[in-house]
Amino acid sequence: MQDLLQSASGYDRLLLKLESIADLSSEERAALRRLPIRVRDLSAGEDFVQDGDIPTESCLLLEGLACRYKLLEGGGRQILSFHIPGDIPDMQSLHLTRMDYSMSALGRSQVAYIPHASLRTLTREHPGLAEIFWRDTLVDAAIFREWMIGLGRRDAACRLAHLFCELMVKFRAVHLANNDKAPLPLTQVELSDALGLSPVHVNRVLQDLRGAGLIRFGHGVLEVLDWQGLVRAGDFDPCYLHLEEGLAA
Amino acid sequence: MQDLLQSASGYDRLLLKLESIADLSSEERAALRRLPIRVRDLSAGEDFVQDGDIPTESCLLLEGLACRYKLLEGGGRQILSFHIPGDIPDMQSLHLTRMDYSMSALGRSQVAYIPHASLRTLTREHPGLAEIFWRDTLVDAAIFREWMIGLGRRDAACRLAHLFCELMVKFRAVHLANNDKAPLPLTQVELSDALGLSPVHVNRVLQDLRGAGLIRFGHGVLEVLDWQGLVRAGDFDPCYLHLEEGLAA
DNA sequence: CAGCCGGTTTCACGTAGATTATGCCACCGG
């Protein structure tokens, strides 16, 4: 509630995101804008949800980039998903009391906390929104499935290309991509934690992709130079994102 | 509807399954039992949902074993999940119109088709059940996340042990495990498709697990001989299954 | 009984990617 301007743009991003997977009525839009939020700024690498927590609020990402991850004994970590503004990555805590992963900001970010109580009131009064939130968590699961395919069966280059395709499509959906150029403050180590590879191998493959003229990546920016080529390299089919018509381009 | 006795036991399995992740009121139980179903027998390997379908019914698995999977260009396939009686593995088709995976029976099985219309009526009249179904799809997603960790970061033995732990816990929850012995008609090829390994490597690792006295596996039966050992080998923590208290043993 | 047939086991060999180590560059505070 601390900054009206930023909060407003946060709501906008949420509406864009939800409208990318479903239609919203004007009452639903209005009701969403009435959700009370508490804004919090995060520095790079800061955790805002811990594995094992029992939260009473869900988080809407307003600015920046975030990930779900889980640590393993042995010190490794697996990043489970990336999230961009408009996402509510721990919506699930509404129905699953105990968190089974942590969440962390990648680069400076901003989240809005929304009390579970408000969300429950909202979904009770607007069953259509409950369905849309449910749908969103189902799309989330579809993305996990696609990552499983990558981790299980695709080689390193294909995985990386696929991830970049997915992120670019998501950026486009919430109007954060400018000519297939979007802010993506990811390090190669973080990429390797997401893709199940070693950092050095990510480095090699990244250079291959650059060398093939498909992308530019670095200094917190991803730019896709050859969309069709990247799609082919990543064996990417956006069906699993279940976007509304016209957004899948 | 073809066999009252079997249908009845199918409902029971569904109730057990749902009660393993949430409490049911007696009205909710009764309403569930009133769901109209159409029973269908499947032979081993038979597909009952196709990638790209737009279904108007969801499937409740009554008997046997089933999996979600997706084929890749190049002929490979990735199995995304296994399902045992009581599961409704394509509940998601209620809110995501187009299927993004196929489903197939592993060994002879039986499914019950439930019309989406009936499910929508049910969840409208019993919002508590809508929540429970939502919760079930969220647990599903949590299982995907755990598989991602396996595929990305665990070695072959750990993955296999983890899978066996998970399946045994699920079998226990619906009373299909007898002294940690349960029917599991899986071939080594199917295991390899699930774990992102080659069949020969699955064979090697399987023998290691047998050699270590942890399990017996073959001829369609899985028997856990040393639960604690298997849990250690698989780095298994049942939290992600979000079971009701007492079932996680 | 022969003859499969699906599934399993074993072998020999190849390779993608992990690991470790080291060096580079850009940026930042003093």
Added chain:
DNA sequence: CCGGTGGCATAATCTACGTGAAACCGGCTG
């Protein structure tokens, strides 16, 4: 200008796992 730090690049070695082919085995059917 200096040293410190975080991210990136590169090369040498190692290993877990893949590939392909062949032998094996228990359970069927004819």
